[in-house]
């Protein structure tokens with residue numbers, strides 16, 4: 413029979429020992445760590461992953477990879493729920509939310525930002541060039557312009573036409589159908605060749621939202637959380653549900669306690685619908701990776717997809733879900 417000392421030695425050899433504060437946890441899986449790796453939300457994550465992957469195989473930091481990746485989506489006018497071409501709020505203004513977090517635990521964020529095509533890059537500047545985490549509205553815009561970002565009109569003719577039609581149809585704001593395509597954020601997580609993690613998310617938020625409404629996407633802990641010793645988690649869907657449960661932080665803490673990314677995302681979804689039954693009819697999806705490069709996701713309703721790029725290729729995966 414093994415002595416306790418021998419057992420601990422064996423366990424430490426067979427699994428990654430992760431130190432978090434005073435507590436040491438073991439992630440049970442063994443075998444080589446999957447790296448580099450990039451994952452992101454929805455089908456528009458596929459081209460974003462390709463851009464991020466290029467950086468990762470060149471040996472760049474996960475932080476550079478994820479910023480590069482989501483910028484593809486932000487700049488694509490056909491993606492109607494992120495950046496340029498995104499649906500406006502109910503008064504016709506395109507207002508953007510984004511945040512970013514690196515392997516050191518540093519974070520930056522912008523909310524209610526107008527006229528800037530790449531809010532993720534402004535969020536990164538907030539992280540790197542200021543002592544703050546979050547800038548909003550006019551102040552965020554002024555900061556972006558000071559940093560050399562260009563002021564642009566983000567409301568494309570297509571998005572404007574959709575908004576006009578929505579007004580004509582009665583202008584009802586009701587984000588209830590899980591399969592609707594009028595909101596969706598790109599959230600992305602990556603592990604680089606050195607094994608470091610970063611993550612970010614960027615969105616135009618719920619279409620036709622109230623002017624001034626800010627969702628989960630710029631809130632560290634809600635739509636995004638990265639702990640380089642444990643893993644990272646991110647979210648998409650109705651942000652109010654994610655904010656009230658501090659969803660991504662919850663997912664990372666559950667992974668710290670030993671749950672797999674998939675189990676942790678499922679537990680966070682269950683927390684939302686058990687605590688707030690009214691959110692059973694909306695969509696929220698969580699996506700997570702752990703330090704070993706295991707990925708998982710889970711959603712309230714059917715339809716959430718996520719893109720995974722590792723050395724075997726880039727695939728779009730249908731997430732499991734709780735309610736039909």
Ligand code: ASP
Nearest residue numbers: 595596597617627649651
């Ligand atoms: N989470 C975003 C928001 O609430 C929207 C989405 O991802 O669907 O603004």
